[in-house]
Amino acid sequence: MTAFSINPIGTLHTPWHTIRDCPRNGRQPDPAPVCTAVVLPEFQDGLTGLEGFSHLILLYWLDLATQPKLIFTPPFDPHPRGVFSTRAPFRPNPIGLSVVAFDGFDGPATLKVRYLDCIEGTRLLDIKPYLATTDSQPSATMGWLDLHATRNSNSPRE
């Protein structure tokens, strides 16, 4: 099948400078630090109308995940798992996804967000409004991950 080309629309800024520093997920740090998403000037007009959304979906490129692994054994689990049943970064297309809280603008092209878990300088690919009517499934079951789920004060399901 044909390959597609994607271009970053901006950059994510977080407090974590190495993969080892990153939290297991963005809701683990308590309080969750405010991070920023800085959009390139040529895409700034696309941010019109973002006010009033409490949450966003950010897609970003997991640059450091160069070699995909289809099956691996997670550090916290004894069984080999397929990468599509995990949120691990070393995917065939290393696109990361976070549902973040949107705390408003800090300048015309800078968004303040919480609940990121990626490293400083990660390239941003897309911003989507989070729609509770189609994106929220509070009673979804989590398969093998259910035993290992991290639940803390930031976990919205609690």
Place this chain on the structure above:
Amino acid sequence: MTAFSINPIGTLHTPWHTIRDCPRNGRQPDPAPVCTAVVLPEFQDGLTGLEGFSHLILLYWLDLATQPKLIFTPPFDPHPRGVFSTRAPFRPNPIGLSVVAFDGFDGPATLKVRYLDCIEGTRLLDIKPYLATTDSQPSATMGWLDLHATRNSNSPRE
């Protein structure tokens, strides 16, 4: 910034053959038809461990959205909106995202899913397990879209 290259991992099969046929969102049709995601043989091992997840996040390539529009006036709204405050397909990186119900396998590399809204033959980029602990925000506010939100019997927030 550097461009990145992505390669489809499979194909989505839906009942809709033109954009005009597609529902406004995947939860509008009632009952929602069962669609399939067929993963290429070389990525099949990555599906190991997917059993037991009730919902998945599918990322796919919106091929027909060739020309991005940063600002546009939605058909159901009188005001111009920025594309990042919408789920419209003509984005700088036309990556579509759906939270789907996972109804199990129909063959070793074919997933049965509900709540897609894209056209037949759409290229699949990634499959992620939906995690209620980080992905579900039932009380998220929806900004300008709140007035226009489609709520029906398939809307999980209801």
